[in-house]
Amino acid sequence: MMEMRITGTEEVMRRLTGLSRELHQENIRAMEASVIYITNVSKQDYLSGPRPEKLDVVTGRLRSSVNYKVTGEGNDLKGIVGTNVVYGRIHELGGYLMRHGDIVGFMPARPFLSAALQAAHDFVIERFGRGVQAVISRGGR
Numbered sequence: 001m002m003e004m005r006i007t008g009t010e011e012v013m014r015r016l017t018g019l020s021r022e023l024h025q026e027n028i029r030a031m032e033a034s035v036i037y038i039t040n041v042s043k044q045d046y047l048s049g050p051r052p053e054k055l056d057v058v059t060g061r062l063r064s065s066v067n068y069k070v071t072g073e074g075n076d077l078k079g080i081v082g083t084n085v086v087y088g089r090i091h092e093l094g095g096y097l098m099r100h101g102d103i104v105g106f107m108p109a110r111p112f113l114s115a116a117l118q119a120a121h122d123f124v125i126e127r128f129g130r131g132v133q134a135v136i137s138r139g140g141r
Contacts, residue, residue, distance in 0.1 A: 019135060026131035027077055028070065034124045035068035035079040042066050042081065042116035055091055055110050062088055066112070081113060088112075 047063040049056035057063055065083040072078065082088075090097075094109030 015139060019139070022135045022138065023132065024075065024077075026135050027128065028072065030128045030131045031070050031077055031079045033127050034120065035070060035081050037123050037127075038079075038081045038116050038120045039066055039068045041119050042112050045119065046110075046112035046115050053110070055112055061085060062091070062112075081116070083113070 043063050043066055045054075047055050047057065047066070055062065062083060062085050065085045065088070066081065067083070068079065068081045070077070070079050090107055092109065092111050092113055094107055096103045097105040097107055
């Protein structure tokens with residue numbers, strides 16, 4: 001007859017719970033670092049010229065309005081980078097210029113948010129990966 005016994009399951013569960021908590025906290029830190037990085041790339045690389053490919057500073061209002069926020073509920077985590085300046089949308093997406101209901105021109109897109117997100121892709125992936133590796137190497141302690 002053969003007998004098998006597993007011991008230490010309480011310790012395994014404690015460590016898994018610890019890993020989950022640590023991973024969530026590390027993901028918050030990684031998200032914050034990522035949105036700060038994307039915000040800075042947007043301001044420095046896409047809202048500081050040169051024209052006409054990129055936007056340049058005229059008043060500084062658009063550039064200073066780019067901000068970020070990290071929100072979370074339960075295990076969901078969201079990072080937001082954006083602007084509340086009305087004309088930011090037409091610069092980001094391009095479109096027809098209207099005056100009193102009439103089309104008066106067309107503005108080509110000069111993205112400063114989506115371009116910054118694309119430029120930051122490798123940083124974001126690396127930052128989240130580094131955080132996961134750190135949590136795993138600590139083992140949920």
